[in-house]
Amino acid sequence: MIERKKPAGKVDASAAAERMAAVGNMEELKASGAFDELMGQIDRGEIELDGKDGFIQHLIRAGLERGLKTELTEHLGYEKHEYAGREVTNSRNGSYPKTVSTSAGDIDLAVPRDRAGTFVPRLVPKGTRHTGQLADMIVSLYAGGMTVRDIEHHLASTLGTELSRETISKITDEILDEVIAWQNRPLDPIYPIMYLDAIVIKVRDGAHVKNKAAHIAVGVDMDGIKHVLGIWIAAAEGAKFWAQVCSELANRGVKDVLIVCCDGLTGFPEAIEATWPHATVQTCVVHLIRSSMRFVSYADRQKVAAQLRLIYTAPNEEAAGAALKEFSDGEWGTRYPAAVKTWQSAWERFTPFLAFPPALRKVIYTTNAIESLNFQLRKVTKNRGHFPNDAAAVKLLWLAICNIEDKRAIERAKVRAGTRASSGRLLEGAKTTGWNQALQYLCLTYPERVEAYLD
Known part of the structure; x- marks a missing residue:
């Protein structure tokens, strides 16, 4: 197998991403100096931030794989190489490859497994080929008026993610239950x-x-x-x-x-x-x-x-x-x-x-x-x-x-920064201008129909 060499001056983005994922939080990351080092490498062009095999993709992969390993540890009840594992019948059994579509593009994961086959990942469930963020993106594009065909082309051209039209349709259909509940809610x-x-x-x-x-x-x-x-x-x-x-x-x-x-x-x-x-x-x-x-x-x-x-x-x-x-x-x-x-x-x-x-x-x-x-x-x-x-x-x-x-x-939040704004959205929660004066007249005109509902 021929090992692909990195171009001169380039830094291993995968290794950098794994180091970032291993740090507990942003404060620790900055305190260790690793964050400033990473920013310097990005500024010098030594690490590609986005795109295919960019740092963001590697960081997402490192984070997902780290989370999956943590889930397996919780499932087995012991850390890797821990002595307590010798007394447990079930154990780690390597990993299997899986390609997951994300908002940053397709990512190849190594999903860990156990020897008994009882481990069920929650972070990347079995049968799932996309993350929640990608699903949210697809629903947002669909809500903006893009067709399934348009979304398919958009994901392929911008993220390098190839999803079938059937998959995209299934993702948008997942909200049908919400629509039905909304349409039948009590008023x-x-x-x-x-x-x-x-x-x-x-x-x-x-x-x-x-x-x-x-x-x-x-x-x-x-x-x-x-x-x-x-x-x-x-x-x-x-x-x-x-x-x-x-x-x-x-x-x-x-x-x-x-x-x-x-x-x-x-x-x-x-x-x-x-x-x-x-x-x-x-x-x-x-x-x-x-x-x-x-x-x-x-x-x-x-x-x-x-x-x-x-x-x-x-x-x-x-x-x-x-x-x-x-x-x-x-x-x-x-x-x-x-x-x-x-x-x-x-x-x-x-x-x-x-x-x-x-x-x-x-x-x-x-x-x-x-x-x-x-x-x-x-x-x-x-x-x-x-x-x-x-x-x-x-x-x-x-x-x-x-x-x-x-x-x-x-x-509205930008306009009313620092003041109390109406809760909700465009219609849901938007308060009618001049409503207090209008309600006062309604109470005088329809007292027997309105007063029973006043707080």
Whole structure:
């Protein structure tokens, strides 16, 4: 066997890694001088830090093998070469090779074994070909919208790790139990405000790819904290399916909702009121504006928007009605009668908004709490092209929500450094701005429905 020589000036990264792994902690490592020596070797180019057979790979291998040897020692009950081992029937029996995929690339391990064959490693379990960090990386990439094929190529090109698409799919499927538990978890008995909306995704149905609607509900609890209540996939967004969603939310514990913000879908209010008859169904003002502006030419949109603003910022219903009549009789209403009809058709479901004070108007003015989420989800689903089935769509949307929430939580932590920030993530735990004033008005308006749930 020909021994491969190291290039001149190069240091044995494997030996250096084993020395690092043998030290108990970073303080001891620095005190021994080994850390400074290692940094000097890296600076001089004597040790490659990353890449194939780099120091990081050797360090991970040394750490894993050291941990496996410690596990075997605990299993046998004596140290290697210890005299007490002579009185034990079981003993060490060399090792066997195993390649493990990690976040630093594929690593060849020497896994120790015992003569009786009863040793079961916990650090690198039998049958496992990847570490937890790599699994977390795969799930994160998947949540970011990368396909299984994309992840396979990414791992091979960046880490030198070759995992089959079946393995990658199995790793992402491991979170399905979490998704099911999340989708069926018990909910609060009351959510003062709830936002309901849907986004369009593409899902394979037999030999064809069809557009389907992913229905998403966000509830604001008594503390003003927002929660994603669930994700439901259907062939299309319709009032009948929304009625089923509301019924499921009620079965999970939601007894009452004060205000439900939604778009102007025909039959939507009736579907909500079938479950919560006392709920105030408020048409999302932003949806209403978008619907009416659909008929306006781009050159006129700014001027038309200024006229419409007089309607939804009016102090009361009477003033808003006067503003709508002025718009209808004026130049823009004459030119765009379809825009006028949009407001007239939605007037009954829009006017409850005008009875609310400014603090509450800001909260329910738009389904922005869910619109911002949908915007991020659309970016993720756009990369996918289509999903093989409904379960795969729910899985990715749930992962994407978690991923988005984590990013926003980090951003909030940076902004609010040194102050008490809302617990949780983007929606889970994000507190509604101006909630204390809004809750005060809700308590005055719905005292018999709210007071029972106040702490």
